[in-house]
Amino acid sequence: DLHSSVETPDKVKADAPVYAGKEEDIKQSQRITASVHDREVVVFYHEGKFYAMDRYCYHAGGPLHLGEIEDVNGQPCIICPWHKYKITLATGEGLDQAVNPTEPSATPKWRSKGIKQRTHKVTVDNGSVYVTPSDLSISCDSDYYADKYKKTGSSDM
């Protein structure tokens, strides 16, 4: 009865921000991996901003924390090291290049395939970086690998 607005204890736990690391450390290393409620995520620090997303690529589970970041169409993207899929850091959208068949000579345009990789909210508080899982009731392609490779039992150790 202490928290009348919350739904269930499990729900509170799954939504709670999780400490990911020290702000200074992540700014220096530019990326870290963390477990957020049994979910493996990667936190990037890129050009002055923090981003967090599921660590395993939605396509086939590639290790996004080992990818390069490139600007694609003005949006910073992680390039999956396995098959070079491009995923926007800010929204987790998959990008690909579309050729207009009626205009074969035109430069292919980047287009969004929609949100494929689950992103998470990053907050910085007093030198500490926290990741808050996004709404898990809305499914996302990367959930499959997040579930397959989830850390289990780490809190029991």
Ligand code: FES
């Ligand atoms: Fe990431 Fe295929 S696993 S592009």
